[in-house]
Amino acid sequence: MTYVQSLLGILISALLTENFILVKFYGICPFMGVSKKIDTALGMGMAVTFVMAIASAACWAVYHLILVKLSLEYMKTVAFILVIAAIVQVVEMFLKKAVPALYKALGIYLPLITTNCAVLGAALVNVQMGYDFFQSVFFGFCGGLGFTLAIVLFASVRERVEKAECPACFKGFPITLISAGLLALAFMGFSGLKLF
Amino acid sequence: MTRKQTALYVARLGLTLFLITALVAAALAAVNHITAPRIAAEKERKTQEAIEKVLPGGGKLVEPGRYDNQDGLVANVYESDTGYAVEVTPSGFDGAITMMVGVSRDGKVLGISIISHTETAGLGAVAASDTPDGESFRNQFKGLSGELTVKKDGGTVDQLSGATITSRGVTRGVTAALKCVAGMG
Amino acid sequence: MNFKKQFTEGLLTKNPVTVQLLGMCSTLAITTSLFNGLGMGISVTLILICSNVLISALRKVIPSQIRIAAYIVIIAGFVTIVDLLLQAFLPELSESLGVFIPLIVVNCIILGRAEAFASKNGVLASAVDGLCQGIGYTVALVVMSVLRELLGSGTFGGGLLGGGLGYVVIPDPYPAMKIVMPVGGFLTLGVVIAFSQWLVARIEKKNKKKEAAKV
Numbered sequence: 379m380t381y382v383q384s385l386l387g388i389l390i391s392a393l394l395t396e397n398f399i400l401v402k403f404y405g406i407c408p409f410m411g412v413s414k415k416i417d418t419a420l421g422m423g424m425a426v427t428f429v430m431a432i433a434s435a436a437c438w439a440v441y442h443l444i445l446v447k448l449s450l451e452y453m454k455t456v457a458f459i460l461v462i463a464a465i466v467q468v469v470e471m472f473l474k475k476a477v478p479a480l481y482k483a484l485g486i487y488l489p490l491i492t493t494n495c496a497v498l499g500a501a502l503v504n505v506q507m508g509y510d511f512f513q514s515v516f517f518g519f520c521g522g523l524g525f526t527l528a529i530v531l532f533a534s535v536r537e538r539v540e541k542a543e544c545p546a547c548f549k550g551f552p553i554t555l556i557s558a559g560l561l562a563l564a565f566m567g568f569s570g571l572k573l574f
Numbered sequence: 575m576t577r578k579q580t581a582l583y584v585a586r587l588g589l590t591l592f593l594i595t596a597l598v599a600a601a602l603a604a605v606n607h608i609t610a611p612r613i614a615a616e617k618e619r620k621t622q623e624a625i626e627k628v629l630p631g632g633g634k635l636v637e638p639g640r641y642d643n644q645d646g647l648v649a650n651v652y653e654s655d656t657g658y659a660v661e662v663t664p665s666g667f668d669g670a671i672t673m674m675v676g677v678s679r680d681g682k683v684l685g686i687s688i689i690s691h692t693e694t695a696g697l698g699a700v701a702a703s704d705t706p707d708g709e710s711f712r713n714q715f716k717g718l719s720g721e722l723t724v725k726k727d728g729g730t731v732d733q734l735s736g737a738t739i740t741s742r743g744v745t746r747g748v749t750a751a752l753k754c755v756a757g758m759g
Numbered sequence: 760m761n762f763k764k765q766f767t768e769g770l771l772t773k774n775p776v777t778v779q780l781l782g783m784c785s786t787l788a789i790t791t792s793l794f795n796g797l798g799m800g801i802s803v804t805l806i807l808i809c810s811n812v813l814i815s816a817l818r819k820v821i822p823s824q825i826r827i828a829a830y831i832v833i834i835a836g837f838v839t840i841v842d843l844l845l846q847a848f849l850p851e852l853s854e855s856l857g858v859f860i861p862l863i864v865v866n867c868i869i870l871g872r873a874e875a876f877a878s879k880n881g882v883l884a885s886a887v888d889g890l891c892q893g894i895g896y897t898v899a900l901v902v903m904s905v906l907r908e909l910l911g912s913g914t915f916g917g918g919l920l921g922g923g924l925g926y927v928v929i930p931d932p933y934p935a936m937k938i939v940m941p942v943g944g945f946l947t948l949g950v951v952i953a954f955s956q957w958l959v960a961r962i963e964k965k966n967k968k969k970e971a972a973k974v
Contacts, residue, residue, distance in 0.1 A: 401941050403788035407867055410783060452606045452843060455861040456598060456835040463828060492831075495784050495865040502858050507669065545953075547960070551780060552953035559945030566942060591825050591832075594817075598836035605840045609847035616850050692857050694940060736936060 385516055388509075392520035394568040398496050399528040400561060404521075405496030409529055410554065412487065414540075419533035420526065425487040427522025429469060430497050433462050434518025437501035438511050458501045463492045496525055532561055620689055621661070621674070625652055628676025628685040629659040642757040647750040651758075657684055658758075660751035666691060666743035667698045673744065675715075675751035683715045683748060691740075698740030707734065711741070715748050722749045762887060769891030772962075776899035776948075777955040781867040785859045786900060787944035793916045796904025797897070798852040802845065802860065804893025806837045807869055808886055813837075815877040815885035830873045835864045868896060899951070907947050911938030 398404045405426070412422045437458045445451055470488045473481035491497060500521045504514040535557050544553050625632050633652035641651055649672070650661040657678040663670045671691040676684030688702035700708045711734055715722075722745050723729025726738055733741035775781045782803070789795045813833055814821075821829045842860045845853040853860065863869065872892055877885040908914055913929030937943050 403784050403941065403944065404862075406783035406787060407781075410780065452610075452839065453599065453602060455839050455842070455864055456595075456602070456832065459831055459835050459864050460595075460828075463831060492827075493865045493867055493870060495862045498865050499858060499862055502861055506858065547953045547957035548949070550956075552949040552956065555945050555949030555952065559942050559949065562945055563937070563942045566937075566940065587822050587825050590820065590822060591828055594821075594829050595832050598832050601836055602839055602843075605843050609843040612847035613843070613850075616847065620850075690854055697936060697940070 384513065388513060388517050389520050392517060393524045393527065394565065397524045397528055397565055397568075398499070398521045399525055400558075400565040402499070404499035405494050405525055408487075408490060408494050409525075409532065409558075410551075412490075413529050413533040413536055416530060416533045416537065419529045421483055422487045422490075423522070423526025423529050424483075426491060426494060426496060426525050427519060429462075429466060429488070429491050430500050430522040430525075431515055431519040432469065433465050433497050434500055434504055434514045435511070436461050436465055438504060438509075438514040441505055442511075454502070454505065455498075458498055459492075462497050462501070466492050496521065528561070528565075532558060535561060624661075624674035624687040624689050625659040627687040628674050629654055629657055631656070633659050636758075640758060641754050644753060644757075645746075645750045647747060648754050651754065658755050660754055661689075662747040662750050664743040664747035664750065666693050667737065667739040671701075671740070671743055671747065673747055675748050677751055677755040681752060681756050682717050682719045683752065686712050686715050686744070686748060688712075688744070693737070693740050698734070698737040700734050700737065701740050701744055711744075718748070719752060722752075765887055765891045766894075769888075769893075769895035770898060771895070771955070772959055774895040774899060774955065775868045775871075775892050776896055777952045778959070779868075779871070780952075781871055782896065783948075784862065785866060786903065787941070787948060789856055789859050790900055790903040790907055790944065790947075791911070791939045792855075792908050792914075793901065793904050794852065795855055796900040798845075798849070799856055799859070800893070800897025800900040802841050802856075803863055803866065803868065803896055804890065806834070806841055806863060807872060807893045807896075808889035809837045810834045810869055811872060811877040811885040811889035812882055814873045815880060815882045818878050826878065827870075827874075830870060830878075831864070834869050834873070838863045868892065903944075903947055903951060906951070907938050907943055910935055910947075911940075911943055912936075 392398070396402055399406065399409050408422055408426070413419050440457055440461055441451075441454055445454055445457060466488055470481075473488075500518045504517055507517075509517055536554060539553060539557050542553075548556070622632065629652065631654055633654035636651040636653045636658075641648065647662045647664050648660060649663050652659040652661075657676060660675045660677060661672065662675060663672050665671070669692040671693070672689040673691075674687045674689060676686070678684050691699070691702050693699045693701065701711055702708065711732070714732060718730070722731055724731045724733040724738065724741050724745050726733055727742070729745070731741065731745050769775070771778075773779060776783075776786050785799055785803075789799050810830075810833055814830055817829075817833075838861060841863075842853070845856075845860060872888060876888045880888070905915065909928055911934055913927060913934035915926045915928050935943075938947065
């Protein structure tokens with residue numbers, strides 16, 4: 379398997395067959411929380427993609443250049459979550475100064491990302507799968523794209539579900555979950571899709 | 575607040591956070607000190623158990639230089655008088671499958687044993703389970719040799735229902751093990 | 760301190776899963792067998808009690824500007840300890856829960872209780888809160904697991920009873936395998952939450968009637 383093929387494999391699996399939300403269940407909280415409207419969903423998705431790619435890079439460096447060298451691999455959870463929290467802070471400050479337009483669009487979603495398990499999940503999966511630096515960043519980025527795809531699709535479903543009638547006890551969250559289930563069912567159709 | 579007071583306050587924040595982190599790190603180091611040998615022993619025990627299952631009597635670790643790892647799937651090779659136990663890590667439906675393949679000296683599968691995996695419960699996970707389906711899936715490899723593929727891809731191996739990708743992964747692992755042993759001559 | 764009130768809140772009226780909708784990732788992902796559900800529930804309960812107690816004990820020492828960072832470090836510490844202990848003493852559980860053990864760090868239940876309860880209340884009350892919320896979480900996970908395992912694999916007590924395979928309730932070709940897959944997670948949780956909403960609504964109605972009768 380060549381390197382390019384491995385990257386394509388990561389793209390397909392992170393986007394469709396092993397979609398972060400609908401198949402792997404990473405990042406369900408923001409998926410449910412910020413999917414009421416398509417534009418907010420898109421904003422959240424972009425913020426997550428952005429942070430996830432950077433966090434994957436930083437966590438890779440921390441793990442391979444610091445923790446492994448000191449044989450402190452067991453500290454990875456603590457180290458990663460600190461790195462992610464710091465990155466979210468830095469990204470927020472940087473955007474505020476450097477790209478105010480982007481900050482305005484993503485601003486309110488950034489603090490929420492620290493506790494988005496998709497970001498920590500991506501960092502942990504990178505270690506588990508033994509990805510190299512570029513593969514890790516790419517995996518983080520594609521995972522974020524998969525997240526965006528799912529959350530935007532779901533938001534557009536939800537905008538319609540809100541207006542539909544359903545039994546009283548299913549109102550609100552349950553019917554949302556059922557719709558998410560149906561979306562996951564659709565994504566199951568991708569399972570088995572493998573290029574190589 | 576004067577500038578000096580602010581600096582002191584920030585220093586206090588930093589110090590508190592640093593102390594908490596140091597405390598947590600110390601606690602973790604202590605726990606790790608107790609658990610690390612057990613985790614290593616547990617891993618070793620599982621590996622030995624898997625070797626014993628596919629190559630009765632166990633085997634000795636072969637130096638990596640003696641075999642060719644074409645597909646990059648072979649992790650370790652163990653050798654005894656009767657044959658080899660090859661640890662391979664093909665990818666399944668969801669992450670890598672770590673498995674041990676016993677291969678006789680004349681290049682036939684003696685048996686396979688799955689050490690760890692993260693396949694879907696009820697589907698891919700059946701490949702590693704002790705259910706009748708799982709056993710018959712693993713036992714069908716016994717005595718086979720050469721390049722193996724699942725029936726869906728025109729081969730001879732019966733895939734598990736609903737878990738073609740897992741079956742394909744396991745089959746690819748077995749093929750890699752056979753190739754590795756064949757290459758050792 | 761009102762233990763009974765805290766308990767009903769944790770179990771039903773403010774159940775972390777069905778009412779507060781926290782910690783959905785693990786709720787959906789690992790509830791495929793009784794063993795997984797119970798194991799995850801107990802692990803989270805332990806971490807929740809420990810982190811609640813420590814955070815409550817340190818609540819006057821930690822300046823509020825850095826409290827979230829401090830909480831996360833403390834929680835990550837306990838999670839890693841539980842992770843290491845499971846790897847060493849219960850390797851089967853650690854393997855089947857996989858990456859969702861370290862992901863307990865970002866489980867909003869724990870940070871949520873730290874922020875909402877432990878940072879404002881005493882050590883004992885926080886411990887009780889951790890226990891009650893943990894029990895509520897465990898019960899929700901077990902209910903989900905039992906349902907999904909029964910409908911999806913046709914067994915009861917997988918990984919725990921009947922020599923690790925569980926007792927077969929529905930024989931082979933009939934279980935709906937999709938229920939143990941991601942789809943089933945969403946659907947089952949939807950139905951479980953709907954049921955709990957119905958239950959809570961009924962209890963509230965009864966209480967209102969009682970009050971009306973009193974007046």
